[in-house]
Amino acid sequence: xxxxxxxxxxKPLASSLSKPRRKPFRFPWxxxxxxxxLVFLYLPVLLLPLFSxxxxxxxxxxxxxxxxxxxxxxxxxxxxxxxMANSLIVGAVTALTAxxxxxxxxxxxxxxxxxxxxxxxxxVMLPLVIPGIIVASSMLVLFISLGLxxxxxxxxxxxxxxxxxxxxxxxxxxxxxxxxxxxxxAFDLGESVIGTFRRVTLPIVAPGIAASLLVTFTVSFxxxxxxxxxxxxxxxxxxxxxxxxxxxxxxxxxxxxxxxxLLASVLLLLTAEYFRRRSAKSAK
Amino acid sequence: MTSQNIIEISGVEKRFGTxxxxxxxNLELKEGEFFSLLGPSGCGKTTALRMxxxxxxxxxxxxxxxxxxxxxxxxxxxxxxMVFQSYAIFPHLNVGDNVAFGLRxxxxxxxxxxxxxxxxxxxxxxxxxxxxxxxxxSGGQRQRVALARALVMRPKVLLLDEPxxxxxxxxxxxxxxxxxxxxxxxxxxxxxxxxxxxxxMTMSDRIGVMFAGKLEQVDRPEVLYARxxxxxxxxxxxxxxxxxxxVTGENGRTVDVDLQGFGPLTIDVNPNALARSADLLAxxxxxxxxxxxxxxxxxxxxxxxxxxxxxxxGESVHYYVRAEGVEAPVSVAVPNxxxxxxxxxxxxxxxxxxxxxxxxxxxxxx
Numbered sequence: 001x002x003x004x005x006x007x008x009x010x011k012p013l014a015s016s017l018s019k020p021r022r023k024p025f026r027f028p029w030x031x032x033x034x035x036x037x038l039v040f041l042y043l044p045v046l047l048l049p050l051f052s053x054x055x056x057x058x059x060x061x062x063x064x065x066x067x068x069x070x071x072x073x074x075x076x077x078x079x080x081x082x083x084m085a086n087s088l089i090v091g092a093v094t095a096l097t098a099x100x101x102x103x104x105x106x107x108x109x110x111x112x113x114x115x116x117x118x119x120x121x122x123x124v125m126l127p128l129v130i131p132g133i134i135v136a137s138s139m140l141v142l143f144i145s146l147g148l149x150x151x152x153x154x155x156x157x158x159x160x161x162x163x164x165x166x167x168x169x170x171x172x173x174x175x176x177x178x179x180x181x182x183x184x185x186a187f188d189l190g191e192s193v194i195g196t197f198r199r200v201t202l203p204i205v206a207p208g209i210a211a212s213l214l215v216t217f218t219v220s221f222x223x224x225x226x227x228x229x230x231x232x233x234x235x236x237x238x239x240x241x242x243x244x245x246x247x248x249x250x251x252x253x254x255x256x257x258x259x260x261x262l263l264a265s266v267l268l269l270l271t272a273e274y275f276r277r278r279s280a281k282s283a284k
Numbered sequence: 285m286t287s288q289n290i291i292e293i294s295g296v297e298k299r300f301g302t303x304x305x306x307x308x309x310n311l312e313l314k315e316g317e318f319f320s321l322l323g324p325s326g327c328g329k330t331t332a333l334r335m336x337x338x339x340x341x342x343x344x345x346x347x348x349x350x351x352x353x354x355x356x357x358x359x360x361x362x363x364x365x366m367v368f369q370s371y372a373i374f375p376h377l378n379v380g381d382n383v384a385f386g387l388r389x390x391x392x393x394x395x396x397x398x399x400x401x402x403x404x405x406x407x408x409x410x411x412x413x414x415x416x417x418x419x420x421x422s423g424g425q426r427q428r429v430a431l432a433r434a435l436v437m438r439p440k441v442l443l444l445d446e447p448x449x450x451x452x453x454x455x456x457x458x459x460x461x462x463x464x465x466x467x468x469x470x471x472x473x474x475x476x477x478x479x480x481x482x483x484x485m486t487m488s489d490r491i492g493v494m495f496a497g498k499l500e501q502v503d504r505p506e507v508l509y510a511r512x513x514x515x516x517x518x519x520x521x522x523x524x525x526x527x528x529x530x531v532t533g534e535n536g537r538t539v540d541v542d543l544q545g546f547g548p549l550t551i552d553v554n555p556n557a558l559a560r561s562a563d564l565l566a567x568x569x570x571x572x573x574x575x576x577x578x579x580x581x582x583x584x585x586x587x588x589x590x591x592x593x594x595x596x597x598g599e600s601v602h603y604y605v606r607a608e609g610v611e612a613p614v615s616v617a618v619p620n621x622x623x624x625x626x627x628x629x630x631x632x633x634x635x636x637x638x639x640x641x642x643x644x645x646x647x648x649x650x
Contacts, residue, residue: 184339185372187360189386189437199385203376 048262052255057248059255070256080257083240087221090152090236094159094220099212101160102167103205109168110175125165135161136229143230150232158226163216170215170276174208207278214272218265237261288315290440290473291336295345298331305331307497309345313441316471318464320484323494324520329477330445332494336475337443338362350440364441365434369449371426373418379405379429380414386437404436407466424455431463435470442467444476448483460486481521485509493517501556509569511643513556518567518645525573525614528648529566541566543642545610546585550639557646567643570617574636575603575627583636589614591631601625605633 055065074080108114109121127135136158143154182204186196202209224238231239241257244250291313298306306328313319321329334340336347338359347354350363365386374382383401392400405411408428421429427447434442447463448456464487467474478484484491485505492502501513512518515526532548533540543549543566551566574580579588589607596602600620604613616635618626627633 179370179372181368181370181372182374184359185366185368185374185433186385187358188337188339188366189433190360190389191386192360195389200374204374 045262048255049259052252052259054252057252059251070252071260073253074256074260077253080240080253083235083237086152086231086234087237090155090159090227091217091220093156094163095213095217097156097160098163098167098216099171099209101164102171102212102216103209105164105168106171106175107201110172110178111180121168124168127162128165132162132223132225136226139226140229150230152231152234154230154232155227155234155236158230159220159223162223162226163219166215166219167212170212171205171208173276174205174211178204207275211272211275214268214275218268218272221261222265289313290315290317290350291475292348293336293345296332296335296342296347297344298328298335298340299343304497306335306342309499311492311499311502313473313475315473318467318474318476318487318489320476320478320488320491321494322478322481322484322491322520325479327494328497329479329494333366333443333445333475333477336441337364337366363439364443365437365439366443366445367427367430367434367447369446371430371450373421373426373429373433375418377418378414379410379416379418379421382418382429383414383433383436385433400436404432407435407470408432409462423451424459427451427459431466435472439472441473441475444474446478447476449478449480456483463487485521493520495520500558503556507556511554511556512567512645513554513558514647515565515567515645518643523570523615523617524567524643525570526612526645527566527568527610528563529642529644530563539564539644541642543585545587545607545614546635546637549585549637549642551642551644552640554644554646557644559647561647563648565645565648567645568614568637568641569643570602570615571600571619572637572641573614573616575605575616575618576634576636577627577631579634580636584639585637587614587635587637589633589635591627591629591633594625594627594629596625603627603633605635607635 051059051063052070053066053068054063055067055069056063105124109117139154139158139161140150143150143157148154178201182200183196186200187193191199222238223236224242227236227239228242235243237257241254244254289312291311293309293311296306296309297304309332321332323329331340335342336349336354338354338357341355354362374385377385380401383404384397387397387400401414402411405413408431410425410428410432413425416425418426418429427450430447448459451459460483463474467487476484476487485508488505490502490504491508492499493508494500495516501508501517503511508517508521512521512524518524518526527544527546529541529543529549529551531539532542535550537553538550539553540548540550541564574583579586587605587607587610589605589610591603592606592613593604594601595604598620600617603616603618605616606613614635
């Protein structure tokens with residue numbers, strides 16, 4: 001057994017690592033800047049759960065006392081529950097549609113070289129940089145001129161549009177490390193094209209699919225602008241919350257609801273990240 | 285070895301856009317033969333293999349396996365299985381499920397399936413490792429699983445795409461012998477693509493040498509080494525000194541030549557030579573030259589020169605000798621019998637050669 005310290009070869013390396021020849025240029029204010037940055041980013045988000053436990057309707061310090069009643073009241077509000085159900089439906093359908101489309105698009109982008117590949121890839125990614133308000137208003141005009149009334153269906157169409165870039169880029173990274181000869185090997189061993197997809201392609205990119213489902217669901221669940229324009233009289237949760245903010249008495253309820261959503265979003269994204277890492281590992 | 289043809293390829297051509305990857309490929313492989321396609325990268329050998337496997341269709345000609353034309357038969361219905369260069373072990377399946385992958389389609393009983401998987405793993409000396417995960421395998425084990433997964437299908441032809449190139453040198457040499465032994469035991473036709481001349485020579489019954497999409501020579505390794513068909517093949521397999529030879533007399537099966545630097549010799553006419561010209565190109569293998577401080581006795585022709593470089597290979601020492609009237613230094617390989625290096629750079633030395641060691645390579649420009 002040779003420990004790094006007793007290994008004669010490692011000594012010069014170790015000493016050269018611990019004693020850099022040139023000191024890096026130092027920024028003494030950097031930690032303060034970083035702390036300030038993070039506080040600015042997350043303080044408002046942390047205030048939300050804090051005031052959701054406040055026994056009073058006015059959101060201001062000093063706080064009055066601890067209560068769980070705002071959370072307890074959430075259960076009895078039918079319009080809220082309906083909005084929640086709307087959001088879940090929209091999120092689930094959006095996630096399934098965007099991920100299926102993303103799966104096939106990503107496989108084509110990674111596997112094949114065809115005319116117009118780069119152009120079409122650029123167009124698929126475009127919704128990431130188009131302002132939501134422009135997409136929303138132009139979609140509303142389009143749908144109305146097509147005779148489609150604002151409803152959950154139109155929200156889903158809008159959400160698939162904005163969620164697709166996420167699905168495509170996640171699925172592309174799942175396919176990037178996917179050795180093409182795996183599919184050829186399955187076909188060579190007598191499997192059909194569809195059987196190859198089912199027995200080899202799908203299981204190997206499954207973690208990527210899970211990550212894409214979770215991310216696109218979250219994108220849809222949190223989306224406000226498109227839903228506001230396209231939902232008509234079937235509000236999704238963010239649209240409902242926005243409508244409640246006008247009534248001060250309802251504000252603590254909204255804070256409680258927001259806190260729950262925050263918690264759910266964080267959990268979803270952590271799960272998605274877990275699957276994304278697993279997909280990067282398993283495709284090797 | 286039976287004399288039945290298992291693969292018959294005639295006039296096969298493959299183009300990618302304006303680039304012709306494989307030109308007029310004609311090849312007949314016998315049942316139970318170990319055949320290697322040898323060539324530099326980009327010569328079309330992998331394309332040829334993929335056309336046999338069915339991953340690539342051909343633009344002209346025909347490919348027949350076991351008497352059947354393969355034109356309309358996709359890869360999943362051909363009696364050939366492939367071992368991929370990357371091995372393509374399914375990462376989500378364990379060793380047993382990897383090997384059983386193709387058997388699932390055959391609708392075998394559970395017991396028979398298990399027996400065949402166990403037998404295949406036994407064959408590649410991985411017996412009992414069915415439940416090992418794919419990511420717990422070493423490079424050599426992955427190679428064996430890939431072999432077992434293809435062999436378990438009992439193919440008529442096993443196709444191998446650079447099967448050993450991912451392994452380190454010692455393991456590669458051990459696997460060469462082992463695969464050769466396995467092939468002889470099973471009697472299945474192996475078609476291997478490789479760029480490694482030693483791998484091709486140690487394992488194959490016959491080798492086909494490809495350059496720029498053209499199959500230039502197909503022969504047993506010994507013949508390929510002793511009677512290459514032109515300069516390209518001669519220089520791709522083993523070392524070779526190329527010398528100009530002026531023809532002074534023809535005697536049917538032999539020819540009298542005046543060999544550059546060495547002088548008059550009588551050498552065999554090479555029946556494999558692809559092209560002929562009035563004078564010819566001659567080749568001498570480095571290990572077939574004698575080197576000494578004095579003019580060696582009993583050789584048909586000699587040459588005096590100066591040692592310009594020495595390369596020590598361990599099992600042999602290579603001397604590079606510059607001589608008047610010869611442009612490139614002549615290389616001589618001497619087996620390292622006594623752990624001595626007998627000549628120094630700048631030494632005056634004599635080289636000796638026998639008639640039989642001089643190879644007629646046909647036309648000078650080829």
